[in-house]
Amino acid sequence: MADIAETIATPKPAPTPKIKWEAVTDHAILIAGALFMLLPVLATFTTSSHDPVTIHREGLQLAIGDQMGTNFDKALFEKGGFTDNVNGITMLMNSFILGIGFAVGKIVIGMMAAYAIVYFRLRFATFAFWIIFTTLLLPLEVRILPSYEVIQSMGLTNTYTGLILPLIASATATFFFRQFFRSVPEELVEAARIDGAGPVKFFIDILIPLSRTMIAALFIIMFVFGWNQYLWPTLITTDENLFTLVRGIRQIIQVYSDGNSIPEYGQAMALAIIAMLPPVLIVVFFQNWFVKGLTESDK
Amino acid sequence: MKRAGFAQPWLPILLLIPQLTIIMIFFYWPAGYAIQSSFYLQDPFGFGSSFVGFENYSDIFSSGEYRKVAWFTVVYTFLVTFLSLSLALLLAVKADKVIRGARTYRTLLMWVYAVAPPVAGLMGVMLFDQSAGPLTEFLGFFGWDFKLGVNYNDTATAMVVVAVWKQVPVNFIFFLSGLQSIPRSVREAAMIDNRSGTRRFWDITFPLLAPTAFFLLIINITYALFDTFGVIDTLVKGEPGNNPMTLVYKVFIDGFRGNDLGGSSAQSVVLMVLVLALTVFQFRLLERRIHYT
Numbered sequence: 001m002a003d004i005a006e007t008i009a010t011p012k013p014a015p016t017p018k019i020k021w022e023a024v025t026d027h028a029i030l031i032a033g034a035l036f037m038l039l040p041v042l043a044t045f046t047t048s049s050h051d052p053v054t055i056h057r058e059g060l061q062l063a064i065g066d067q068m069g070t071n072f073d074k075a076l077f078e079k080g081g082f083t084d085n086v087n088g089i090t091m092l093m094n095s096f097i098l099g100i101g102f103a104v105g106k107i108v109i110g111m112m113a114a115y116a117i118v119y120f121r122l123r124f125a126t127f128a129f130w131i132i133f134t135t136l137l138l139p140l141e142v143r144i145l146p147s148y149e150v151i152q153s154m155g156l157t158n159t160y161t162g163l164i165l166p167l168i169a170s171a172t173a174t175f176f177f178r179q180f181f182r183s184v185p186e187e188l189v190e191a192a193r194i195d196g197a198g199p200v201k202f203f204i205d206i207l208i209p210l211s212r213t214m215i216a217a218l219f220i221i222m223f224v225f226g227w228n229q230y231l232w233p234t235l236i237t238t239d240e241n242l243f244t245l246v247r248g249i250r251q252i253i254q255v256y257s258d259g260n261s262i263p264e265y266g267q268a269m270a271l272a273i274i275a276m277l278p279p280v281l282i283v284v285f286f287q288n289w290f291v292k293g294l295t296e297s298d299k
Numbered sequence: 300m301k302r303a304g305f306a307q308p309w310l311p312i313l314l315l316i317p318q319l320t321i322i323m324i325f326f327y328w329p330a331g332y333a334i335q336s337s338f339y340l341q342d343p344f345g346f347g348s349s350f351v352g353f354e355n356y357s358d359i360f361s362s363g364e365y366r367k368v369a370w371f372t373v374v375y376t377f378l379v380t381f382l383s384l385s386l387a388l389l390l391a392v393k394a395d396k397v398i399r400g401a402r403t404y405r406t407l408l409m410w411v412y413a414v415a416p417p418v419a420g421l422m423g424v425m426l427f428d429q430s431a432g433p434l435t436e437f438l439g440f441f442g443w444d445f446k447l448g449v450n451y452n453d454t455a456t457a458m459v460v461v462a463v464w465k466q467v468p469v470n471f472i473f474f475l476s477g478l479q480s481i482p483r484s485v486r487e488a489a490m491i492d493n494r495s496g497t498r499r500f501w502d503i504t505f506p507l508l509a510p511t512a513f514f515l516l517i518i519n520i521t522y523a524l525f526d527t528f529g530v531i532d533t534l535v536k537g538e539p540g541n542n543p544m545t546l547v548y549k550v551f552i553d554g555f556r557g558n559d560l561g562g563s564s565a566q567s568v569v570l571m572v573l574v575l576a577l578t579v580f581q582f583r584l585l586e587r588r589i590h591y592t
Contacts, residue, residue, distance in 0.1 A: 022496075026393045027400075033390045033467075034407035040422045040464070041414070043433070047425070059431025113318035116311035121304045128315055135326045137578050141525040141547050142570045145554035145563045146329040146336065169325035174318060189304070199305040228415035230529040231551070249417045249533065256424065257536035269425075272418050279413035284406060291409075294469075295476040 041276065048072070048269035055265035067266055075270035086240040088248075088274060095227055095244040095275070101164045102226030103219050110173025111211070115203055117174075118181040119189065132171045140167065140232060148235050158239040167232060173218060179296070180214050181207070217293025220286050224279040245275035330571070337565035341558075348561070355565035365549070365566075372545045375459065376523040383463045384512070384519060387470030392500065394471075395478040405475065412468040416526060420533025423461040427453075448535060448542060455543045458534055462527045469522075470515055477511035478504070517581045521574075546570060 043060045049068035050061045076088035113132060117125055140147060147166055156162030184207070192202045208215075233247040243251075252268045283290050337355050339348040359365050394404045411419075426434045427447040438445045445453050481504065489503040525547055535542040539552055550570065554563030 023397070026397050029393050030390065030397065030400075030404045030408075033386070033393075034404060036464070037408060037411050037467070040419075040426060041411075044422050044425070055431075057431065059428060059436075060425055060433050109317045109321065112314040116314035119304050120311035121306050122311050128319070132318060132322060135322055137574055138326075138330065138571055139521070139525045139574075141528060142550075142567055142574065143326075143329045143333050144551060145560060145567065146332040147325065148555075149560075150325070150329045150332060165321060166325040169321045171318075171322070193305075199307055199310055202305075224413050228413075228529075230415065230417045230532070235555070246415045246417055246529075249415075249421055250537065252421065253417075253424065253533050253536050257538065265425075268421070272421055275418050276414050279415075280410050283413040284410050287406060287409065291472055291476065294472055 044269050045273055048266055048273055050266055052263065052265045052267075055269075056263075071264075071266035071270040072274075074264070075267045075274060078267075086243055086248075088245075088271060090241060091243050091245045091248050092274065094242055095246065095278070097160060098163060098229065098233070098244050099223045099227035099279075101160065102167055102229075103222035105164060105168045106173040106222050107215060107218055109168065110171070110175075111177050111208075111215075113171075113174045114177035114181055115207065118178055119199065119202075132174055135170045136172065136175060139170075144231065144235070151236060157236050158242055160242070162236050163233060163242065164226075166236075167226065167229060173222070176218055176293075176296075177211070177214070180211060184210060213289065214293070216286070217289040217296075220282055220290045221293050224283060227279050245271065249275065333564045333567045333571075335564075336560050337568045339561050341560040351561070355561045356569075358562060359565055359569065368544055368546055368549050371455070371543045372524065375455070375462075375527075375543070375545060376520055378459050379462045379466065379523040379527070380516065380519040382459070383466040384470055384515060386463065387467045388474050388508075388512075390467070391471050391474035391478055392504070394475055408471050409468045411465065412472070414465065416465055416529030417533045419461050419465045420530045423457055423530070423534055424536070427457045448538075451541060451543055454534060458527070458531055458543065461530050461534065462523065465530065466519060466522055470519065473511055473515055473518075474508065477508050481507050514581075517577060520577065524570075524573075 043062060046064055047055055047061045048071050050065035050071075051067045054065070055061065076092075079085055079087045116122065117129055117132075122128070151157060151162045151166060154162075156165075188206060188210075189202065192206060197205070227244075228246055229244070230246050230250075233242075233244050234250055237243060237247060248271060252263075252271065255263050256268070336348070338350060338352060340351045340354065341348040390408055394401060394408065397404065424447070426432050427445060429435060429446060429449075432445075432447075435445045435447070445456075447454055447457050485503065485507070489499050493499050493502065524545065527545065528547055528551070531544060531548050535544070539548070544552070546566065547570065550563050550566045553559045553566065557563075
């Protein structure tokens with residue numbers, strides 16, 4: 001389409017290179033958009049390299065200061081900055097446990113359920129389908145208090161199980177794999193059956209290898225989703241040893257709003273950067289898979 | 300279901316058991332519990348509860364505060380949806396058009412997807428900080444005395460800005476993928492028929508993007524209603540006080556700060572009905588989509 005645009009824009013053979021104002025505007029808009037996205041995070045990053053007094057007096061800093069190492073070191077290894085007995089490394093670990101546990105759990109359970117729904121003659125298949133897909137409608141935020149009461153009555157507060165399992169209770173992954181399995185050619189099952197492969201063998205040797213890209217795409221989306229959970233971890237983990245990084249942000253805000261002493265701004269910004277880094281890196285490096293997963297899951 | 304499915308009777312049930320168990324315990328049980336407790340009034344000190352019928356509901360709908368929160372939620376949802384959709388559409392159209400650096404722009408415009416809402420909120424708190432926030436100073440330059448967390452409208456503005464910032468990437472990804480799926484032949488035909496880029500956009504591209512836009516509309520409404528919790532909680536610093544809040548935030552505040560299980564549950568049920576209505580609306584739009592594609 002590019003070459004056509006050019007031929008139409010310059011119908012006469014005009015070899016003198018003219019500035020295409022339209023293209024300049026386009027780039028200007030895109031650069032403005034990119035800066036709009038980038039600047040807040042950049043400012044956070046540069047600010048994380050200053051000492052708290054400077055930040056308190058002068059606000060966000062746009063130049064790199066000399067406290068970067070100290071701040072990140074404190075954010076990662078020092079207990080009792082914003083929380084009393086947990087350091088950044090533990091929160092980082094908990095974030096990974098939540099992100100990976102959530103993504104893996106969701107994918108495994110969803111694939112199994114989708115396989116059962118798509119590939120088996122099942123009398124109550126329609127019923128199971130509706131039971132499962134109703135869960136797509138109501139996010140956890142809507143039923144937050146009763147969910148909390150139920151988890152509490154089961155004694156699951158401050159456990160990884162209580163943290164992860166309720167988040168898995170929605171059918172996004174099942175729906176995603178159902179769509180994908182339905183697009184897999186019918187001939188594959190027939191061929192597999194003729195060759196004498198049973199359902200388990202077909203699932204493990206044919207369907208799972210076929211779904212590799214889909215699994216990767218969904219893993220990225222689910223990992224980011226799990227990592228970024230805020231409300232549920234805030235409610236369910238009161239024990240600091242189970243805090244995730246995103247949950248830790250709430251502690252920062254609380255110290256900030258107390259206003260008694262100058263908060264450790266630099267350390268807070270460093271912690272925010274650490275909380276952003278893993279999901280951002282995954283999304284940037286695997287963006288093709290991620291975009292594919294995102295745009296195909298919801299249609 | 301596939302025509303050539305397997306006929307084992309027990310295997311599919313085994314495969315479905317984990318999903319069904321989790322859903323039953325962590326979805327249907329709490330949802331049912333919400334409906335049940337919305338008809339009860341809980342003793343604030345935990346000594347049992349008494350059946351009050353629809354009293355919790357009538358309390359909600361006659362409460363001036365609830366109506367205020369509901370109105371704010373409507374305005375907030377509209378602003379976030381409209382601004383993030385139009386900004387993302389503009390950027391996607393441009394990113395689809397440029398040849399040089401298209402991939403770089405795509406990366407630069409989408410990575411914020413991975414930033415957690417409360418982290419975005421924390422950055423908002425710093426940017427709009429009353430004494431030293433750069434945006435506060437910038438607005439002060441124009442005579443706007445911005446007071447985050449104190450002035451109702453200022454806090455609402457910050458909430459909208461942060462929520463839009465966080466949502467543009469998702470919309471951008473979907474719009475760009477929608478634009479790129481428009482067949483080359485259609486674009487070329489449009490090029491021949493019409494030289495004006497603006498007219499081409501409104502006559503050809505936009506109608507072809509309509510299914511994506513409809514779909515995104517629902518996604519954005521859901522986002523503004525539910526996923527902005529982290530943004531709001533950080534921007535009001537966990538202390539709602541006089542600040543604006545959305546319906547979901549009120550469910551949380553009434554339930555966990557006010558210990559009002561019945562009232563909070565009734566609000567949950569109202570939200571459930573709202574989401575169900577949205578879904579029905581979405582299905583009707585999906586039916587319409589077929590005519591386009």
